[in-house]
Amino acid sequence: MAAETLLLVGDELGRYGFPTGHPLGSDRQGAFLASAVAKGLDKRVQVGTPRLATREELQRFHSREHLHWVEIRSRIGEGYLDYGDTPAFPGCYEVASTVAGTAVEGLERIMAGEAVRTFQPIGGLHHARRSRAAGFCVFNDLGVVIDSLRKRFGVARIGYVDIDVHHGDGIYYPYESDPDLIVVDVHEDGNFIFPGTGHAHESGANDAEGTKLNLPLPPGAGDREFFAAWERGLAHLRRFKPQFLILQAGADGLRGDPLADLRYTPAVHARVARDLRKLADEQCQGRLMAFGGGGYELANLAAAWTAVLGELA
Numbered sequence: 001m002a003a004e005t006l007l008l009v010g011d012e013l014g015r016y017g018f019p020t021g022h023p024l025g026s027d028r029q030g031a032f033l034a035s036a037v038a039k040g041l042d043k044r045v046q047v048g049t050p051r052l053a054t055r056e057e058l059q060r061f062h063s064r065e066h067l068h069w070v071e072i073r074s075r076i077g078e079g080y081l082d083y084g085d086t087p088a089f090p091g092c093y094e095v096a097s098t099v100a101g102t103a104v105e106g107l108e109r110i111m112a113g114e115a116v117r118t119f120q121p122i123g124g125l126h127h128a129r130r131s132r133a134a135g136f137c138v139f140n141d142l143g144v145v146i147d148s149l150r151k152r153f154g155v156a157r158i159g160y161v162d163i164d165v166h167h168g169d170g171i172y173y174p175y176e177s178d179p180d181l182i183v184v185d186v187h188e189d190g191n192f193i194f195p196g197t198g199h200a201h202e203s204g205a206n207d208a209e210g211t212k213l214n215l216p217l218p219p220g221a222g223d224r225e226f227f228a229a230w231e232r233g234l235a236h237l238r239r240f241k242p243q244f245l246i247l248q249a250g251a252d253g254l255r256g257d258p259l260a261d262l263r264y265t266p267a268v269h270a271r272v273a274r275d276l277r278k279l280a281d282e283q284c285q286g287r288l289m290a291f292g293g294g295g296y297e298l299a300n301l302a303a304a305w306t307a308v309l310g311e312l313a
């Protein structure tokens, strides 16, 4: 029998990165894989390969205008896809489409019963909005998965957990009024870091008031502060009984990340993955998709992501 956990990796995914000197380079998947193989984790999973997203799949979340804009910049191969954080490069449409397409592939494998849970290290691009790129994120694979769950599989109530050091604004705002997207987002306080959002009073709008839990932490916070917040996050998730779980396991909250100021250890990532696996087994028929998200220090992201995979596999 195939292993329950599907690891989604491959050369086409590894190419998601920006030109020399940009903090998000294309060496991140390699750093993770070397560490995962050294720990023997590759032997405990089945491995899935990347694929492009179809236009229809991308349009489940994104506007036609955004796809068209990225397509043009991809052909020109220079300039920016946003206000100056996310450079265009030749073929960036296809590379970004691969991140989303691979996520949909993982989802389809779960829904077909061929895997119970997935981990996709290059993914979790939580700043891209329906109609624009932002913060190193061209297409939002997480949003594409959420809208695929609704439109293709009829799964409405989804638990979304985001432990990236940056607030997941590309998920929070598109679903702010959606009462079935249950959000727990622990991040560095937006008063000190990009994208400046995710304040504690942002708890959902209209019918969705109370379904989102933003838990900002002050600069310098570490495992102790995280675990205190996480107790609240886990209780929030349990209360709303999601049918499917998604984790954005950004590694940029670890001590030493060049873009942020928190001081987690990989124990944070291990604990969250362990708790979500257990919750998924209890309430979601095991169904859990985890994504690597941010992380700009290679040793850190390798340690955090192998901690996640070690718990899931």
Ligand SMILES: [Zn+2]
Pocket (backbone or CB within 6 Å): 164, 165, 166, 250, 252, 293, 294, 295
């Ligand atoms: Zn981040």
